[in-house]
Amino acid sequence: MNNMKIIGAVLIILTSWLTGIMLSKRLSQREELLIELKQLLSEIKRRITYEMPTMCDLISNCGTQYLKPFTDNMYNSLSGGYTINESVISAVADTPLLCVLQDCEKQLITDVLSSLGAADSTSVREITDSAIIQLDHYIGLAQENRQKNSKVYFVTSLYIGFAAVILMI
Amino acid sequence: MDRSVLSIIKCFGTELYNALKDAQDDISEIRIRKEKSVVVYKQNIPYAVTKQGLTALELDNAKNEYITVSEALIKDAFAQLCSYSVYRFQNDINNGFITVNGGHRIGICGTYVGENGIMRSVRDITSLNIRIAREYKGCSRKLADIAGCEGGILICGVPSTGKTTMLRDISRLFSTEKMLKVSVVDERGELSAYSHTSNGFDLGLCDIYCGYPKQKAVICAVRTMSPDFIVCDELTGEDIESVCFTVNYGVKMIASVHCDSLENGLKNVSLFRLLKTGAFNKVVFLNRSIIGKIDAVYNIGDIQKLYE
Numbered sequence: 200m201n202n203m204k205i206i207g208a209v210l211i212i213l214t215s216w217l218t219g220i221m222l223s224k225r226l227s228q229r230e231e232l233l234i235e236l237k238q239l240l241s242e243i244k245r246r247i248t249y250e251m252p253t254m255c256d257l258i259s260n261c262g263t264q265y266l267k268p269f270t271d272n273m274y275n276s277l278s279g280g281y282t283i284n285e286s287v288i289s290a291v292a293d294t295p296l297l298c299v300l301q302d303c304e305k306q307l308i309t310d311v312l313s314s315l316g317a318a319d320s321t322s323v324r325e326i327t328d329s330a331i332i333q334l335d336h337y338i339g340l341a342q343e344n345r346q347k348n349s350k351v352y353f354v355t356s357l358y359i360g361f362a363a364v365i366l367m368i
Numbered sequence: 369m370d371r372s373v374l375s376i377i378k379c380f381g382t383e384l385y386n387a388l389k390d391a392q393d394d395i396s397e398i399r400i401r402k403e404k405s406v407v408v409y410k411q412n413i414p415y416a417v418t419k420q421g422l423t424a425l426e427l428d429n430a431k432n433e434y435i436t437v438s439e440a441l442i443k444d445a446f447a448q449l450c451s452y453s454v455y456r457f458q459n460d461i462n463n464g465f466i467t468v469n470g471g472h473r474i475g476i477c478g479t480y481v482g483e484n485g486i487m488r489s490v491r492d493i494t495s496l497n498i499r500i501a502r503e504y505k506g507c508s509r510k511l512a513d514i515a516g517c518e519g520g521i522l523i524c525g526v527p528s529t530g531k532t533t534m535l536r537d538i539s540r541l542f543s544t545e546k547m548l549k550v551s552v553v554d555e556r557g558e559l560s561a562y563s564h565t566s567n568g569f570d571l572g573l574c575d576i577y578c579g580y581p582k583q584k585a586v587i588c589a590v591r592t593m594s595p596d597f598i599v600c601d602e603l604t605g606e607d608i609e610s611v612c613f614t615v616n617y618g619v620k621m622i623a624s625v626h627c628d629s630l631e632n633g634l635k636n637v638s639l640f641r642l643l644k645t646g647a648f649n650k651v652v653f654l655n656r657s658i659i660g661k662i663d664a665v666y667n668i669g670d671i672q673k674l675y676e
Contacts, residue, residue, distance in 0.1 A: 253451040282444070283452040316452035319489055323455050 212360035219356020223349040229299045230341040237334045239265040244327035254316050269294040283316040304337055369393050372470025373500055379445035384435050387417050396528055398498040402442055405434035442493055462487045471501040471561025503569045507660050508537035514665050517546055519649025520620045524627040530660035531624035532558055532601055538622055539599045540572035548596040550574045551589035553582050559601055586610040590617045597622055605638030611647045621647045
């Protein structure tokens with residue numbers, strides 16, 4: 200019986216601790232994802248400037264380097280005859296990888312990729328430059344958030360685990 | 369009808385697609401205007417499109433049977449035709465057209481958008497004219513036999529008389545049967561219709577400069593591809609310098625130009641200057657009613673006597 204209690208207590212602490220680790224990992228995942236999105240947009244801008252590929256080819260080529268699950272979803276929708284707007288919206292919604300992003304960040308990606316298809320080459324540069332500046336701002340916020348809260352989640356989750364065990368005992 | 373044409377028509381809705389999918393493959397133009405009946409041209413005769421197919425065009429459309437296309441559908445279709453990549457077609461859009469898969473040229477009418485005197489784009493598109501490109505192998509054989517390959521050939525005709533089709537075929541003929549080195553300047557992508565998704569029309573063993581401005585392509589071809597012939601479509605007065613360049617380097621030219629008759633041609637300053645460059649030995653006029661039919665072939669010497 201005592202052994203069962205010990206095992207139960209360890210499990211509770213472990214679960215709580217792992218939850219804390221996952222939450223703090225989400226913070227760093229968000230930061231990494233935003234950095235990768237920025238790299239994707241820079242690559243898109245470069246390719247449009249020098250090669251002028253179609254959106255389909257652009258997404259397919261850029262996807263081999265950045266955010267493959269998201270670009271694959273978008274490419275499949277575009278190839279399936281959906282409009283660019285529909286493809287971006289469904290790719291953002293259907294890619295689990297992007298669930299760590301905040302709504303404003305998802306909206307930025309949707310707006311940028313939808314408007315690229317209807318822009319001339321000068322506007323493409325303006326749109327991507329402005330989006331990259333905005334992403335830099337979000338990356339800054341994400342870094343700050345991670346630095347502030349990562350340890351908090353880690354430590355708090357341990358305390359909660361211990362507190363739960365004590366209460367139960 | 370060709371699959372590339374059907375894929376264009378599909379962009380304008382299932383109603384139009386179902387009406388035209390079984391139509392015969394002799395349509396030369398499809399004109400789409402905002403909130404007006406879709407008009408199809410066969411042998412320069414207009415037909416309206418109903419759900420049952422083509423019918424004689426009556427202006428009042430009393431029975432409301434004709435298929436029309438809304439402004440929103442034109443906008444969506446245009447975005448789709450540009451593969452949602454307007455930036456890729458920006459130069460062409462500013463020149464009033466785009467060339468899509470299959471080499472079909474789509475003329476655009478809308479509202480000009482400019483900034484500081486420079487055209488940026490076209491908005492509120494109200495009309496589209498889909499000119500269907502075709503390949504007729506052998507259509508230039510008679511022309512090649514008459515004109516020969518000792519000198520340049522200038523093909524003249526009004527729009528939709530088959531000038532581009534002739535150029536396509538003569539490029540193929542000269543590069544394969546006569547084993548000549550032919551460079552094709554395909555400024556608008558209509559001659560070759562080459563894209564990364566398809567090989568386009570068969571131009572034989574030609575070297576193709578796709579999308580290049582004429583002057584640039586001519587210089588590159590002469591300096592690097594050592595061509596026997598350079599093929600160009602739709603020469604204008606602005607291309608005189610390029611034509612002179614080829615003459616200076618001893619390269620012959622096959623080109624087309626808009627002109628309905630020799631009489632009017634001689635009054636046209638640009639055409640007059642083109643003929644004087646010495647780039648062309650033969651001038652060919654195509655029939656305005658029967659597509660691809662040769663009306664007359666003139667030696668440059670005879671024309672020179674006329675204008676002297």
